Amino acid sequence: MPTMGALHDGHLSLVRLGKQRADRCVASIFVNPKQFAAHEDLGTYPRREDEDLKMLADAGCDLVFLPQPAEMYPDGFATSVRIEGLSEPLDGQSRPHFFGGVATVVTKLLNQVRADIAIFGEKDYQQLLIIRRLNADLDIGTEIIGGPIVREEDGLAMSSRNAYLSSVERRIAGQLNKVLRQTALKIAQGGDVLGSIEDGHALLKHAGFSTIDYLEARSGKDLTLLGPGKLTPEDQEHARVFVAAMLGRTRLIDNMKVTDV
Numbered sequence: 001m002p003t004m005g006a007l008h009d010g011h012l013s014l015v016r017l018g019k020q021r022a023d024r025c026v027a028s029i030f031v032n033p034k035q036f037a038a039h040e041d042l043g044t045y046p047r048r049e050d051e052d053l054k055m056l057a058d059a060g061c062d063l064v065f066l067p068q069p070a071e072m073y074p075d076g077f078a079t080s081v082r083i084e085g086l087s088e089p090l091d092g093q094s095r096p097h098f099f100g101g102v103a104t105v106v107t108k109l110l111n112q113v114r115a116d117i118a119i120f121g122e123k124d125y126q127q128l129l130i131i132r133r134l135n136a137d138l139d140i141g142t143e144i145i146g147g148p149i150v151r152e153e154d155g156l157a158m159s160s161r162n163a164y165l166s167s168v169e170r171r172i173a174g175q176l177n178k179v180l181r182q183t184a185l186k187i188a189q190g191g192d193v194l195g196s197i198e199d200g201h202a203l204l205k206h207a208g209f210s211t212i213d214y215l216e217a218r219s220g221k222d223l224t225l226l227g228p229g230k231l232t233p234e235d236q237e238h239a240r241v242f243v244a245a246m247l248g249r250t251r252l253i254d255n256m257k258v259t260d261v
């Protein structure tokens with residue numbers, strides 16, 4: 001179970017899932033410099049190693065791998081993993097460096113640990129699809145499992161970056177999931193996809209989100225963009241709505257399957 005630390009119940013749910021599926025569970029904590037752009041929060045990303053180790057031990061994790069950047073990327077390191085197509089939309093648009101950094105480090109971690117099963121959260125759904133793709137394409141042979149999104153009471157997806165939110169922002173943050181859910185519901189009920197998305201944009205702006213990186217309905221393993229018009233019965237089954245928006249200086253993401261509303 002790869003992580004960047006500053007653990008919360010979302011991470012621990014993945015450990016529990018792992019314990020149900022395997023005899024032993026290995027977590028890694030590595031704040032991967034390659035997936036941060038120069039203007040992003042590598043320097044301020046929360047680091048709480050002692051607390052993390054205790055939480056992992058309490059959850060029954062058997063081993064924690066805590067590599068240093070120089071061990072992962074020694075002098076002369078020159079390889080990067082690029083996934084075509086899947087890396088381009090959604091977070092790939094707003095964070096062009098991001099999936100190359102994730103794919104490179106996850107390939108290394110899968111090769112280093114050689115686990116039978118690796119678990120990733122559906123909160124980072126595009127990341128999960130990309131990891132499934134690279135695992136298959138590079139014949140790594142690990143079984144990749146997705147864990148359901150763990151949420152706060154108001155629906156906000158748990159995330160280490162939620163710690164950046166001020167108390168006012170934290171109250172607004174719950175609207176991200178509410179608007180996502182409303183948008184997914186309208187689409188599920190046969191509303192025009194683009195009209196429902198436009199309404200969602202307006203609601204997010206009204207709630208106080210400064211920039212909406214994306215609010216989109218997509219389908220399938222290749223994340224085909226949906227709309228205009230209503231969903232076909234086939235898309236209805238596979239459609240998912242994705243959102244990323246800035247609240248002050250914090251970037252929040254979420255997604256929901258249309259049939260899960």
Ligand SMILES: Nc1ncnc2c1ncn2[C@@H]1O[C@H](COP(=O)(O)OP(=O)(O)OP(=O)(O)O)[C@@H](O)[C@H]1O
Pocket residue numbers: 002003004005010011013014119120121122123124147148149150151157158159160161162
């Ligand atoms: N709320 C959640 N529910 C389920 N899985 C989660 C949740 N939050 C994170 N994960 C998963 O935990 C793994 C490690 O994620 P990471 O350490 O980046 O935590 P994060 O909370 O997503 O942090 P960030 O705020 O940087 O996005 C990833 O597979 C991620 O999808």
Ligand SMILES: CC(C)(CO)[C@@H](O)C(=O)[O-]
Pocket residue numbers: 002003004030032035102105106124127
């Ligand atoms: C998968 C991951 C640990 C790679 O650094 C990271 O992107 C994350 O925590 O989701």
Ligand code: BAL
Pocket residue numbers: 004035124
């Ligand atoms: N949870 C994904 C890691 C990142 O946003 O950098």
